[in-house]
Amino acid sequence: MPQTITDKTIFSLAEVARSIQKTIADRYKSLYWIKAEMNKLNHYSHSGHCYPELLEKKDGKVIAEIRSTLWKGDYERINQRFMEVTKEPLKNGINILMQASINYDPVHGLSLHILDIDASYSLGELEREKQASIVILKEQGIFDANKQLIFPVLPKRLAIISVETSKGLADFLKIIDNNPYGYHFEHRLFPALLQGEKSVPSIIDQLKQVRLSLHDFDVVAIIRGGGGDVGLSSYNNVLLATAIATFPIPVITGIGHATNETVSEMVAYKNAITPSALADYLLQHFHDFARPVAYAEQVLRSKTTQLFEKQHQLLNNTIKYFRMVSINELQENRHQLASLRSRTLQQSKQVLIQEKNSFKQLKDLLSAQSKHILMEEKQNITFLGQRLKRENIHLNKHSRQILVQVKVQLIRQVHHIASKERAQLNELQNSLALHGNKSIQEATKKIESQERHLSILDPQHVLKRGYSITLLEGKAIKNANMLKEGDKVKTILALGEIESEITFVKGNNKTEKYE
Structure with missing residues (x-):
């Protein structure tokens, strides 16, 4: 009961709280369907109860906030039906339509007691957000901007936006890194949150990081593990879809679901229903390039082999022709040289015989002349002695000595003349012998020179000299x-x-x- 003190009516806090509790209980006796954003589920596994935080936002600002309770039995029932409809459990950051009673507790304050949640409403909210984003992107003319980029022939340098512990990322990397064809990919991970209210700014921030080193990459891959449609609500966000649509290199997605496409997937260059399918898409690009190259390589090898064989045969024929011509030319020149050598030797012998005959004739002539001169001198001496005798000239001993000296001197002159003629004859003989040998040597050198010249003309020697x-x-x-x-x-x-x-x-x- 209130107290009256100095004309003041004073209520205790408990009295005020009980009055509010009674008023609310009398005023809000029914159950109400209420729509709100479940900011946090606050599920406690030890008790099984949930204490969701409920919000309402306008222009990005919170305009209402209230706590709620969801007891264990109700949570298990609602969550089971929610998973059947949306393929995902209740989680943070989703819009819900709930049936709840309004309660006030003097200790815990005002709260909503959730008794049921309409799962189909959450799906409808996703679809409304999705359609609104599509309209905005098409009005801005950027809905197909990323699809119009030129996809690289070999998309080998990948910027991957994903959660490091994502199973979808592990499946993706296993396929591209261990492919049986030996295709090599380079990839760098840009870690980001992929679901919940913080996923949109997280993915956009990582796209900005990729832009800073854009020249290092061919494509951007956004990879997420499996999940239902409710967990994909962030991929219908118009800001995220705009960042993907206007990105300067192709963006490919493997978000991991098999139902309706999100807006982010629609504006991406290519989307696959799973990360594994996205990895297969990249491998197929390598296949499309490798198969024609392999066929061209096979054709080139075959044609090259045929061409080499043909040219090798042609070269062999050419070598055989040159060799045959060279051998014929060499043989002909050898015959000519042999004939020339034979004629030279024959002519040299004839010249030598002629010179020997001339030398013999000259020798005989010199010998005859020497004998003739000697005989003439002897006759002159004899004649002189006879004349002296006839003239009764008496010679004394001194005169006889002079006469003997003159005789000796004449004999010496005869011998000197004979020796000189003999020396000239020997010199002439040596000259003839030297001339004959020199002629033979010159002919031999000429033959050897022509043989070397013919050998040099062999095509193989010509080619080896750089020709x-x-x-x-x-x-x-x-x-x-x-x-x-x-x-x-x-x-x-x-x-x-x-x-x-x-x-x-x-x-x-x-x-x-x-x-």
């Missing part, structure tokens, strides 16, 4: 005027061959014939 043979349709090119732009020519080197296409020809104005 090459250029062929057009199997024929050797000797004049640039034989070529035109677009012709395909083959160049034979000492080791290997080169095939090329003519892009420029500089001819010679001189006209020469080559066979």
Whole structure:
């Protein structure tokens, strides 16, 4: 009961609380359907009870907030039906339509006692948000912006936005990192919350981080594990969908559900129902590139092998031809050299015989002349002695000595003349012998030089010195005027061959014939 003190009626706090409790109980006797955002479920596993925090927002501001209770039995029943309809349990951050009574407790204050939740309402809220976001994106002309980007031929550098412990991420990485084809992917994880009210700013912030190193990536992959539609409400958010639609490189999603697409999936370049399906999509791009390349490689190897075999046969034929021509030329020159050597030796012998005959004749002539001179001198001496005798000239001893000295001197002169003639004859003989040997040596050197020259003309030796043979349709090119732009020519080197296409020809104005 209230007290009266100095004309003041005073109530205790308990009295006021009980009065409020009675008033509310008398005023709110019925059950009411109330819509609100369940900010936090506050489920306590030890007791099984829940104490949800309920909010109502307007323009992003909280305009109403109240606590509520959901007892264990009611929670189990409602949660079971909620999972059957939405494929997800009750959780934080969802809009609900609940049936509740209004209660006031003097200790715990005002609260709502939740008796039932309409699961279909939560699905309807998602759909309304989804349609509103689609309208806004289409009015801004950005709904298909990301889809219009050019997808890389080989999307190997991936920026992945996901939760590090997500099972969907583990499945995705297992497929791309352990693919049996040996395709190599580079990926970097940008961790983010993927559901709940904080998921939208978290994913948008990580997209901003990817932009800072955009040149390091080919695509962005948003990967989330399985779940129902209620947990996907953040992916219908217009801000998140705008960030994905306007991202400068393709965004692909593997959010992990098989029901209606969210707005974020609609505006992404490609969405897959599971992370595993998204990994298969990337591998397929590598397949689409690798198969034609493998076929082209096979064709190129086959054509190259055939071409090498053909050119090898052509080169062998050319080598055989050059070798045959060289051998024939060498044999012909050897025959000519042998004939020349034979003629040279024969002529040298003839010259030597002639010189020997001339030398013998000269020797005989010199010998005869020497004998003749000696005989003449002897005759002169004899004649002189006889004359002296006839003239009765008496010679004394001194005169006889002078006469003997003159005789000796004449004999010496005869011998000197004979020796000189003999020396000249020997010199002439040596000269003839030297001349004959020199002629033979010169002929031999000439033959050896021609043999070396013919050996050098062998095509293999020519190629080894850095020269090459250029062929057009199997024929050797000797004049640039034989070529035109677009012709395909083959160049034979000492080791290997080169095939090329003519892009420029500089001819010679001189006209020469080559066979």
